[in-house]
Amino acid sequence: MVAVRWYLRYGLSYRDVEELLAERRIEVDHVTVYRWVQRFTPLLALTAAADLRERVPEIAGGAVVATLATAGLLVVGRTSAAPLIPTVVLRRRSVLAGLSVMLAATATMLSMFYLGSLYLQITKDAAPLRTGLAFLPAAIVILAAAHTAAHLISAFGTRRVAVAAFLTAAAGTALLAGAVGTDRTWWVVAGLALTAAGLGPAFVAATSARCPASPPRTPDQRPASSTPATNSVERWASRR
Amino acid sequence: MDAGPADFADGFIVLAGLAVAMAVIAVPWVPDARTPARHGHHG
Secondary structure, X not given: OHHHHHHHHHOOOHHHHHHHHHHOOOOOOXXXXXXXXXXXXXXXXXXXXXXXXXXXXXXXXXXXXXXXXXXXXXXXXXXXXXXXXXXXXXXXXXXXXXXXXXXHHHHHHXXXXXXXXXXXXXXXXXXXXXXXXXXXXHHHHHHHHHHHHHHHHHHHOHHHHHHHHHHHHHHHHHHHHHHOOOOOHHXXXXXXXXXXXXXXXXXXXXXXXXOOOOOXXXXXXXXXXXXXXXXXXXXXXXXX | OOOXXXXXXXXXXXXXXXXXXXXXHHHHHOOOOOOXXXXXXXX
16 A cells, blocks of 8 residues: 555656565565556545545534634624724724734744644654754744834835735745755745745734724723734834 | 645645735735834833
8 A cells, every 4th residue: 555655646656666665675566566556546545535524524613613713702892891802993994904914924924834844854854953943044034024024114115015025925935835845955944034034024014004093002002903912023023 | 644745835835825815915905004113112
């Protein structure tokens, strides 16, 4: 079964598989590998489909729970005298735009960390410390880019910075997609850093997008749409 | 099944697609406000 999977997944020839098996002291002729592939491919396809089908309830369940939790938050927000997020705030376009940018940037960042570290550890057999070091340039770049973004926004506006930020993140993830499966491990590090260079400004654009519509702030009163995380990014970015 | 390089490449391509989609959506959606760069104190 493993031999058939190697053949199908990695685009090896029957002779390649024969050689790989021989390295593991399993003597099998390439014609036999061919017969196995003919016989077991439909079975493997069925198993893969079943695997995916098994996960559908899990994925759908997560989406349902998230939707219910959001609905619950909105109901509490409408009925509570002192809501965490006044629902009227969510009707403002600038707030919704800021939240969308924040959601997309967070989704991209977490997925990048998840996929990047799994890739380096599973496929490249990198030790956890080495994997962490591969993310170090990205961590530095994301902070520096967020800092620069505060100034770029004052010069070019939130919209342009947000667009440029997401295009940069797209270029970074495209670089990662190109580097995956090759020996260009440095490209992975560069891809992570380039994606981070886009995400830092995206976070700052997200918080700045909702600023014009927000009421003036006093030190003890923060806009209801911000979270401690966005506040700290904004604070950091605006610090000089 | 273990994840292979192709799975990771697919994942990164999805992320690139998400980022491009977000860049396109941001054009009409994100307000074009210019906030002054703040210096000194912050709340």
